[in-house]
Amino acid sequence: MSQNLDLKEIERRVEQSVFQDGLMEIMLGIFLLVVSASFATSAISIPFISMFTIFLGKPILERLKKRYIYPRIGYVKLRPEKEADPKGIVVAGIVYVVILLGSMGVFHLTMGEERGWAFWFNYFLPASTGFMLAIGPFWLGETYGVKRGYVFAALFLLSGIAIPVLGIASGYEAVGLECLLVGMVSLISGVIMFTRFLRKYPLPAEGTSDVND
Amino acid sequence: MSTTEIGKGDLQPIADIDRMIHEPARLMILAYLYVVESADFLFLMRQTGLTGGNLSSHLSKLEAAGYIDIEKEFVDKKPHTMLRLTDKGRAAFREYRQSMQQIFDGLPD
Secondary structure (H helix, E strand, O other): OHHHOOHHHHHHHHHHHHOOOOHHHHHHHHHHHHHHHHHHHOOOOHHHHHHHHHHHHHHHHHHHHHHHHHHHHOOEEOOHHHOOOHHHHHHHHHHHHHHHHHHHHHHHHHHOHHHHHHHHHHHHHHHHHHHHHHHHHHHHHHHHOOHHHHHHHHHHHHHHHHHHHOOOOOHHHHHHHHHHHHHHHHHHHHHHHHHHHHHHOOOOOOOOOOOOO | OOOOOOOOOOOHHHHOOOHHHHOHHHHHHHHHHHOOOEEEHHHHHHHHOOOHHHHHHHHHHHHHOOOEEEEEEEEOOEEEEEEEEOHHHHHHHHHHHHHHHHHHHHOOO
């Protein structure tokens, strides 16, 4: 028994229980749909949405978890090295902007001003946005063993490349469509997961949720 | 506990095994607390499948041994208990794992 005590498996089970409720998918879906709408209408600033999400996303998610999740399955604090660092998201955003600007220069130099700009805007921008958006879900899969993280990462990557290559849309429209597609998948799967979660874990009876003195 | 290799007939390390940890329910509780920073009572109950009374009794024993910290607070006027492994508990669990590993490694096929 004990010599086979698989702590990695226990850790994986704990981490997966943290991500089983679907709330993160719902939040991601709403975020992507708002981004997509802002591409379509230009009514909302994308940097504003991103900043809003980075700084308010976690507190909102935590509030929802306190209301719906912790009373059902309890609360666990993962080890600090396993927690997501918001600074990492800001750094990734800055690196993404630098790559976009740098690649624009490279395409100008290698393909000429007009062709370089057209290629960058129509193909590189949607593909690199897909790549950037894929990092988060991929990290989730790698760090916590959440398999659907890989599915979302693949969806981002594929839609970022396929939408402009297949001629469905290009440039900003392609990015907007990419967000719409993945956002809808994320929101629908999140709602299904959340509904299942609520059914699977009803609220425990009063008095069974704490240590007796 | 002795950390020497176990040969045939040398079963002293088995007698030295920490019985506080060796009990299956407590071993399960410690294993869960070992891989996280902290957890509350309900989370451990859900994960281990133990009843509230059973879990509560084992937690009290582990606290008395100095292996876990039990922190009680009130959230929305309801009692809420957070549990974490102490340094002593972490070291004891690690030593237990090593000892068991050595015991089984030392047994003939």
